[in-house]
Amino acid sequence: MEMTRRVPAVRIRDGSRSPREETVAREETLCLYLNGNLLVRLLCSPSDLEDLAVGFLFSEGLIGGLDDILSIEPGSAETTLFVRVRGEGPDAVALSGAVRTSGCGAGVTLSDMRQGIEPVRTDVRIGSADILSLSREFERSSQLFRETGGVHACALASGEGLLLLREDIGRHNALDKALGAAVRRKDVDLSRCVVYISGRISSEMVAKAARAGLGMILSRAAPTSAAVELAAGLGVCLVGFVRGARMNVYTHPDRVV
Amino acid sequence: MEMTRRVPAVRIRDGSRSPREETVAREETLCLYLNGNLLVRLLCSPSDLEDLAVGFLFSEGLIGGLDDILSIEPGSAETTLFVRVRGEGPDAVALSGAVRTSGCGAGVTLSDMRQGIEPVRTDVRIGSADILSLSREFERSSQLFRETGGVHACALASGEGLLLLREDIGRHNALDKALGAAVRRKDVDLSRCVVYISGRISSEMVAKAARAGLGMILSRAAPTSAAVELAAGLGVCLVGFVRGARMNVYTHPDRVV
Numbered sequence: 001m002e003m004t005r006r007v008p009a010v011r012i013r014d015g016s017r018s019p020r021e022e023t024v025a026r027e028e029t030l031c032l033y034l035n036g037n038l039l040v041r042l043l044c045s046p047s048d049l050e051d052l053a054v055g056f057l058f059s060e061g062l063i064g065g066l067d068d069i070l071s072i073e074p075g076s077a078e079t080t081l082f083v084r085v086r087g088e089g090p091d092a093v094a095l096s097g098a099v100r101t102s103g104c105g106a107g108v109t110l111s112d113m114r115q116g117i118e119p120v121r122t123d124v125r126i127g128s129a130d131i132l133s134l135s136r137e138f139e140r141s142s143q144l145f146r147e148t149g150g151v152h153a154c155a156l157a158s159g160e161g162l163l164l165l166r167e168d169i170g171r172h173n174a175l176d177k178a179l180g181a182a183v184r185r186k187d188v189d190l191s192r193c194v195v196y197i198s199g200r201i202s203s204e205m206v207a208k209a210a211r212a213g214l215g216m217i218l219s220r221a222a223p224t225s226a227a228v229e230l231a232a233g234l235g236v237c238l239v240g241f242v243r244g245a246r247m248n249v250y251t252h253p254d255r256v257v
Numbered sequence: 258m259e260m261t262r263r264v265p266a267v268r269i270r271d272g273s274r275s276p277r278e279e280t281v282a283r284e285e286t287l288c289l290y291l292n293g294n295l296l297v298r299l300l301c302s303p304s305d306l307e308d309l310a311v312g313f314l315f316s317e318g319l320i321g322g323l324d325d326i327l328s329i330e331p332g333s334a335e336t337t338l339f340v341r342v343r344g345e346g347p348d349a350v351a352l353s354g355a356v357r358t359s360g361c362g363a364g365v366t367l368s369d370m371r372q373g374i375e376p377v378r379t380d381v382r383i384g385s386a387d388i389l390s391l392s393r394e395f396e397r398s399s400q401l402f403r404e405t406g407g408v409h410a411c412a413l414a415s416g417e418g419l420l421l422l423r424e425d426i427g428r429h430n431a432l433d434k435a436l437g438a439a440v441r442r443k444d445v446d447l448s449r450c451v452v453y454i455s456g457r458i459s460s461e462m463v464a465k466a467a468r469a470g471l472g473m474i475l476s477r478a479a480p481t482s483a484a485v486e487l488a489a490g491l492g493v494c495l496v497g498f499v500r501g502a503r504m505n506v507y508t509h510p511d512r513v514v
Contacts, residue, residue: 012503013502022505027460027481128272200426203300221407223281223407224283225261227281247268
């Protein structure tokens with residue numbers, strides 16, 4: 001599916017009006033069924049939906065990896081996916097039919113972010129010059145669409161450069177898509193990866209990354225206070241404001257060498 | 258409470274490291290109790306929490322206005338509020354203990370956004386010069402903190418200029434705070450107001466505004482396709498990319514005069 005739509009609009013500039021077509025980011029609803037029951041509806045960009053489904057299940061702790069998934073089948077609509085997993089799956093009462101939106105501040109995390117997360121077991125290190133190089137690669141790969149479409153991007157990288165990049169109208173979806181793509185590829189060791197995120201870092205982004213075993217988060221934007229606290233406690237190196245030739249390392253600065 | 262925190266960080270610039278203190282947006286959890294039961298935990302900036310509580314209840318359709326609120330009492334923690342409303346309040350099973358986060362894409366709206374929203378009954382109009390003037394006032398009032406703290410801002414305005422402005426790490430919270438402040442003031446007729454939002458406009462932001470009776474949304478950022486569709490159907494005039502001397506009117510352009 002196309003990631004954008006053309007819509008009619010009226011451009012007003014210095015008081016004069018002209019009709020035109022504008023490109024906007026497409027927003028669709030992924031209906032995700034787990035073992036036959038509607039698990040969640042995710043407002044999202046309609047790309048890489050299988051990555052989103054797998055990444056959502058993974059980052060919410062509903063699967064441990066690809067081996068837990070028996071099948072993924074599309075429904076009659078392009079934005080419906082039926083996933084079958086080993087066992088009974090999660091508590092249907094708790095999760096059934098929740099709408100998860102793309103919006104900041106309207107969220108409900110399905111698992112309590114601060115509980116049950118083990119500190120990350122990784123000593124992944126990266127040079128500051130490599131961070132700046134990754135940042136440039138990330139911006140090149142995503143900037144145009146992010147600016148025209150108003151979406152977020154998330155990339156996983158190793159010492160050798162970007163491994164994969166995913167985009168979505170929601171920051172969380174972008175991260176879930178990247179994690180899902182990594183899980184589906186099977187050859188990606190997340191504990192050796194760093195994650196690069198276009199948007200600001202709040203506590204639930206840190207929780208999601210830590211649950212996936214990621215030990216380093218890079219962003220060109222700002223973290224919140226709770227993100228810094230959580231990253232410090234969970235062993236995640238948090239680097240913000242990666243811009244030009246500079247960056248701020250908020251936690252575990254010994255990992256940036 | 259302070260909206261920011263000072264945290265230690267290591268600044269790396271051109272490979273050289275220097276320890277420093279950085280200012281980050283504070284992220285706290287508002288625990289909102291309704292008639293004695295935990296309704297929701299909202300990850301938010303710790304300012305204007307009573308506005309947030311009232312605005313959340315209002316935009317979720319749990320109260321019709323200030324008259325439905327019997328009392329608002331703080332708990333022992335500054336970030337706990339006990340609200341008593343007329344009647345029994347909403348279904349405790351559906352809402353109890355949900356964590357609502359600040360993050361894009363991690364959200365759950367508590368009411369299905371596309372159902373049960375009446376088209377907005379307003380013919381509020383505004384001149385394009387007034388939009389640009391509002392935009393400049395909005396940017397002046399909010400830009401510095403948004404840039405340093407990485408937060409969103411939301412303002413309500415009438416023909417006479419900005420009425421009020423609220424800030425939060427979450428777009429939805431910022432809108433809820435502004436709506437709550439208006440409801441608490443009692444003298445604000447939302448059907449005569451326009452709302453100015455710092456971030457991009459997705460469908461649930463349009464739904465929230467329409468439920469509150471707001472007929473015009475202005476933003477310096479982009480809308481999504483679903484936001485445009487919903488605004489068209491609900492009678493909301495949606496204006497995006499308000500920047501410099503230009504803007505794009507996506508729906509009901511006759512309301513911009």
